[in-house]
Amino acid sequence: MKRLRSILFALTVLLLASAAQAQQTSVRATVPFDFVIGNHVYPAGEYALKSITINDVPIRVENLQEATSRFILSGTCTSDEQSTSTKLVFHRIGDRYFLYQVWEQGNTEGREFPVSPAERQIAQNREKRELVVVAANIE
Numbered sequence: 001m002k003r004l005r006s007i008l009f010a011l012t013v014l015l016l017a018s019a020a021q022a023q024q025t026s027v028r029a030t031v032p033f034d035f036v037i038g039n040h041v042y043p044a045g046e047y048a049l050k051s052i053t054i055n056d057v058p059i060r061v062e063n064l065q066e067a068t069s070r071f072i073l074s075g076t077c078t079s080d081e082q083s084t085s086t087k088l089v090f091h092r093i094g095d096r097y098f099l100y101q102v103w104e105q106g107n108t109e110g111r112e113f114p115v116s117p118a119e120r121q122i123a124q125n126r127e128k129r130e131l132v133v134v135a136a137n138i139e
Helices: 002-022 117-125
Strands: 026-031 035-037 040-042 045-051 058-063 068-073 075-078 087-093 096-103 109-112 130-135
Touching: 026 087, 026 130, 087 117, 096 117
Parallel strands: 035 096
Antiparallel strands: 026 045, 035 040, 045 058, 058 068, 075 109, 087 096, 087 130, 096 109
């Protein structure tokens, strides 16, 4: 009986670990413009965005051309329908771009970044934000 419990416990742990792994963010995209996350400006280029923990809160943003990376806090965003593509969603205000969300194809949950102070300030002086979508790939 003890052995059966141990086997069931091990199977449960494996199932939970695989489900958690499936929810982690891991995308790659070529961004054709400079953009902002938080208080940092990122140059146009190829980026990998990966969650580093099971809860997905910190996201590692890596510039693959410059071999530099930063960790950014993110929150969960949801949709009633599954995302039809893997993508990065930006707010564009004037000529500035702010990373807003990351979605992986087939998921109803994505990652969302807080509105930066710079975006808030610029938004006060402009009429509207436009959404700009950049295609990405799952890594």
